[in-house]
Every structure is written in C-alpha cells, then in structure tokens.
Amino acid sequence: MIMRKAAILALAAGLAAILWGLAARQMLPSGWPSLPFDASAMSLQQILIAFGMMPRGMIALVAGAALGLSGALLQAVLRNPVADPTTLGISSGAQLALVMATIFAPGLLEVGRWPVALVGAGLAAGLVIAIGARRAFAPVTMVIAGMLVGLTTSAIATAITLSRGEYLLSLVIWNGGSLVQQDWSGVLSLTAVLIVGAIGAALLARPLRVLSLGAAGASALGLNVAGVRLAVILLAVLLAGAVSAELGLIGFVGLAAPALARSMGARSMGQVLALAPLIGALILSVCDGVVLTLAGATGEMFPTGALTGLIGGPLLIWLLPRLRGSTPPGTETAEGIAPRLAHPVTFLIVFGLAGLALAGLLAWIGRVPHGWAVLDWDSFNAFLPLRLPRIVAAAAVGALLAMAGAILQRLTANPLASPEVLGVSGGAAIGYALTLFATGTPIPALQMLGTMLGGAMALALVAAYARRRDMPAERVLLAGISVSAMAAAVLSAIMATGSAQSWQVLAWLSGSSSTVGWWQAASLGGLAVLVLVLARMAARWLQILPLGPEVSLGLGLPLDRARVGLIALAGVATGAATVLVGPVSFVGLMAPHLSRRIGFARAQDHIAGSALIGAILMIAADFGARMAGFPYELPLGLFASLLGAPWLLWLMMRMRR
C-alpha cells in the first residue's frame, strides 16, 4: 500500500520533470547552460532557459508547496475539509488590492507587490473568518461566505479593470495565474516564505492537533485557542498572499493537496502538513508542464491558474459526498426572531403601489447637463418608449433574482443561499463566452440561447446532487460553487487572450440594461409573473422544506421531485436574469432577507414580498446606474453589486448564532 503511494508520487514527479524537459528541449538547440549562470557568456536560448524556464520549473514547485501548506493549515484550523485560499476569498482579496493599487496608487507598488497583496489577502481572510466566527466556523457556511466575499471583490476588480481596461492587460494575465518568470528573484523570495511557513507549521503541528478536538475541548486542555488560531491563519495568509503577489490567482491547489494527502492515508496532523506541500508542488508542476506542452503545440499561452481552476471544480464536486455532516444544527438560524406582519397582504399591496410609483417617478426625472430636471409632458412622451422597457426589464430581473433567492433560502434553510452560488450564472457565463468565440458575432437570439444552455447545464449538475436524499440541501450549494469556480477559471483564460471578444465578455459580466428592447422586457416580465405563479403554487412545499428532510418525508412530501423542481425554477429565473445583468448582483440575497425582516413570514407572502422588494431595488439600481456617472452609464449589474456588497457584509457581521 505504502509502496503504491510512493510509486504514484514518483510517477507524478517523473511526469512533471518530463513535461518540463520536453518544453525546455524545444527551445534548446545549443546545449544546456553551465553553472554558474552568467548571462554574458550564454546564447539567447541559454539565457531563456536559465532565467525563464528553470526558475519557472522551480517556482511551480515552490508555489505549489506553499499553497498546499496554506490549504492544509486552513483546513486544520477551521476543521473544514473544503477550506483553501480560493474558497475563503483570500486570493481574490489580494487580487483586488493589487488592481486598486495599480490604478489609484501605483507608488505603493514601487516597494513590490508583496505588502499590497498581503494586506488585501489579510483583510479578506479577516472578513470571512469574522463572519465564520459568528457561526461556529460551520464548514459549508464558511465556504459560502468566502465565495461571496470572493465574488464581491472580483466584481469590484472587474469593474475597475473594465473602466481602465486598456492599461491593465498585464493585470488580467496576472489574474489568471501565469507562471512566466524573468529571473530567479521570485523563486528566492517564495522559497524564503516557504521556509518560514514550514518552520511555523512544524511548531504549530501539536497545538493544531489539540485544536482538532474543537475550541471548547482544546481550551479545557490549556490551549490558547485564539492565539493558535490567529497564528495559523496569519501563516496561511502569508503563504497564500505571497503566491498571489508573485504569480496571481492559482486556485484550488490548496484544496486539492491536503485532500489527496488524506486520501493517500495521511491521518495525523503532522503527516498531512508534511505531505500536502509535496503533493501541492507536484500538482502545480504537472499543471504547468501541461500548459507548457499545450503552448508548444498550439502557440497559445494559457495562464496556469486557469488550468488548476479547471481541475479544482471537479475535485470539489468529487469531495462533496465525502464531507461529513459537519454543520452543527441550529447554527444557521438568523438574527433573533424576525417580526411577523399581522396583515401581510395589505403590505404587499402597499409595496406594489410603491414600486409602481417609484418606476413612474424615476422615468420622469433625470439629469441634464446642468443639474436635475423633471421632464415636461412632451419630452416625457418622447423618452418613455426608451426608458420604459429598461425599467420593466430591471424590475423583472430584480423580481426573478429575488424569487430565486427566496426559493433557495427556504429550500436549504440557509440564509446565505443565493442565486450567485447556484452556479447557474457561472454556467451561463461560460455559455455566453463559448457562443461568442464559436460564432464570432452571433445574433442576439443565438447568444441568448447559448447563455441559457450554459446555465441549464450547470443547473442539471446541481440538480443531480439535489436528487440525492442523503445530501443535506445546503451542500448542494457547494456543487454550484464548484461550477462557479470552473467558470471563473475558463473566463480568466479567455481574458488572458486579450482579444476583442474577451472585452465583450468582460462588459457582459458587469451587466447592462442599456440595450433592452420591448421584446426582451416583455419576455422577462412574463417570465417573472410565471415564476411567481409557480412559486406560489409550491408555497406548501416551501413552508415545509425549511423544517428539514426528516419532517418533509414524514409528511409524505415528494422530496426528490420538490428539490429538483424548485432548483430548476430558481435556475431558470437566475439564468434569464443573468442574460441582462450578468452573474453577480446580490439582489437575490438582499431581497429575501429584507422581505423576512419586514415580517413576511409565510412562504407565499415571503416569495411575493421578495419579488416586489427585488423589483424596487433593481429599479433604483437602474436609475443609479443611469445617473451616477452621467452622461455615461455604469453597468447595471455592477452598480447593484456595489450597492449590495456592503449591505451583505453588514448583514453577515450582525447575524448572530
């Protein structure tokens, strides 16, 4: 058994070495450079080898080891088998910090990317952990929170990239996690960090083993729980942030390495901490070898991080059924007891009228070059055909996302469930990008079809998980998250090509309602009404499902059909909305919460309230997107995200156990 495992490791190492050797071989007609490296005495090819390929091979090993160790530390300290720098949003935090520094304070980068990336990574990690701490570090919740923070930071980074895109191609490539090296400095600095990390991990191995008993048990044994947790997390952030600064986003190595180490039989904390860096180094080396081979064969250079993302998505899906049921019951109850309206229907009517009034008002007023103006009757009549479709479309999209969110939150009994983490948007984004690249300039109908097909495929995958009765509903969300991760990897690979289509994809990702016509607005509106009707028909399911599978089965509810049907409904709603506003908007998370906090308690009121609030939010966001940057328009989805993200964080911070 041990022999076989050693053989697997040796095989992987051999494969990595051969792939690297083949790639190096291609560019080497004149013999290997001799030590010590002296650029002046070498041919150009030899310089490329000595200062390009060799450090690249080395940095793959070192970075992989650092990520593997970082993931192993995070998984140990959070007692969460799916924790890793990507799933906890740490890498995206570093990315956003670097993008912002590049645009707003390039001077900061003179001392190097390191401090900036580490601050960003640390802030993101701190945020996710603060959210998790209020929920007893429940694994699934941590990942959902991490993914939401990651999505938010990515959305903001995308916005900045979009507004100043021409200058940021290098950042885009960096986002994809490219391992291209020009000298040995990156290897040296990462090696130094890795050594620090290794020493730290060795010192912390024993406290971590005690901590694996849980916080209460560990402190009873005299362990300074907070101190150990802080030290371990700082170490993990240092390792992951350093890799981010040097190479960019390289997802899922930190997830895969400890998982593989465990599946190869590493049981104790020490074994996992020792084996995970080794396996991480091999994973990244093999991936980079594959990228180099592809580059040699096709001439197209993909960032290596895109490839690890492609591997990471399926890996996460594979890991899901093996997760133990580790969410303590009752940790996901929202803050206190929410109020309950005595006459919800009256309030629903009030909200509906308020929405109509708001839409009318916002269609009527607007900015002119010298301030604000109320349109006179003639201009109003002239503008209405232009403005009304987009207001209708925005309202419909808001309602669709809000209903999808409300359905998912009831289905999973998890207040963090939202359409963003269902994976439909990710699948739709892949569909959009593939249609665009396959056909060049597709007609809108074809583009919409491709987008919806992508969303449907992602949905089918998630639904396949939902059918499994032994699978807790909230874990189904992780399948969606895996799809999102894969989509992110594909998209970053597309971005890295820097072609005209890639900018079109980027623009679509941030969402816009400026081109909406009557046909689109009417079909979205019709769909919103249809979803509302269907959701209200399923109101009894939605009332029972939050009580969990045991009660649902006990009452004779067809659990499999209910789950698949409701996820399909939420997915169709999300997919249709995604076509207009892009993948992220947070309306699907915000509206159901507001609806519940206002006091719409019964399922049918909750759904209807969410739909109305979502519509109102989106009408307001559309107005904001039109007016904030007048005379230019901001993308609608982006504007909604920027509004929604701080609200989301505030909400997460104040929810208590």
Next chain:
Amino acid sequence: MTDPLFTISGLCVDVPGRRLLDRLDLNLPRGQVVALIGHNGSGKSTLLKVLARQVQASGGQVGFLGRALTDWLPRDYSRALAFMPQTTPPAEGMTVRELVALGRYPWHGALGRFGAADHAAVAAALEECAITPLADRLVDTLSGGERQRAWLAMMVAQEAGALLLDEPISALDIAHQVEVLSLVRRMCHEQDRSAIVVLHEVNMAARFCDHVVALKAGRIAMQGTPRELMTPEALQRIYGLPMQVLLREDGGRVAVPA
C-alpha cells in the same frame, strides 16, 4: 392479539464497515405504546427510521398493516403514520397553528384546498394537545415542553393511526418529560392509536409504555411487558450493567444501577 402494526423479518441495515441492525425478526403490536430501548448505538433509532421510511433497509422485509413498506405510496403512508425526528428543527417565523396545519399536507397535497375537514382536524389536534391558547404564538417563543406538544399536535392533525417518536423527551426537564409521555399515552389509549417511542430512560419506559422492545448491538435483547423488563436479570442483559430493582409502595418498580 389482533393483527400486528409492523411485521419485521430478517431486517438488516448496513452502513459502510458496520451492521446497524442484524437479521431482526419482530412483530410490533397495535393500539399500544411501545418503547424501543437499548444502549447507545444499539440500533433503536435506526429501527425507528426504517419504520418511518427515512432509512432504507439493506435486507429483509418490513410490513405495515399487512402491506410491504415499499408498496405504500408516500402520501398514503403519511396518512397512516406520523414521524417526529429526534431534534425538531426551528420553525422560523411559524405560528403554532401553521405548524399544526402542516400536518394536513398528506391530505390536501401541494395544491388541494384547505377545506373544512382540514380546519376541523387542526382545531381538534390543538384541543387534544391542550395548546389551543397558544395557537397564535410563534413556535420559536414556546418552552421546550410546549414546543414538543405543538409537534405532537401536528402529528395528531395528520390523523395517522401510528405515531413514531424518536427520543421525544431527551431535551426536557423531568416535569415536561412526564407531561409529554402522559399525553402520548392518553392519545393512544383514548383514540385507539399506536405509538412507537425511542426512549433512553428505562424507568420512563416502564411507567408509560405497554410493551417494551430492547435492542442490543442490532439484535433483540428482550421484549415483553414492563413487568418483565424490570428484573435485574433482564436489565443486566440489556445494558451490561448490574441493576437493582426497587419496589415502590404502590407496586411500581424503579431500576437503579446496583
């Protein structure tokens, strides 16, 4: 004895690496309160979940009211049998009346009208469990015993002849334990229902139940009347611990570790 409620033969339940129930042969009587007792991991909760069709059997047959368990449609089964899980989930934002009304789901389904019969059943259930005064309170604001009664009322509203309860008193103080078990006993004896209750407390089982089934390591350790259970020999066989049985003045028996 009349037709049994459940007929179980050769029932096995396996999880990877372990056999939870091992070739169980058992008939459970109708119209009585049956206690399932045993040490931790003896398989009593697993057995209950098999009967509630929450867990699939790996082998053997189980019949309910003369029909194989697999032949029942979900809705029909829920009309005949109600199940309460060990930890009742938080019923966020629901009033007691709404929770009890959920018990009507097997009757009206997802789209059927909530008719006069449904309203009457809910009112009767609230009355029977003595929670009519609490009907408009939020479930989350109830005390432990009240909440358990609300869940029992939901099962009553289901109008099922058989009730399966998984450790209904494990989180309650002694007064509420007695209150809930008395209610279950009354529900069975006065309304001709059957109940199968997983219990930890051997004295509670002996006092409130008509029939006791004891499991040990996935097999039957003993079954019989509470009187037959309350002997030092039987208790030692079930729990692997020397027990002493004290006689109370009224003739009741109490078991304590010797």
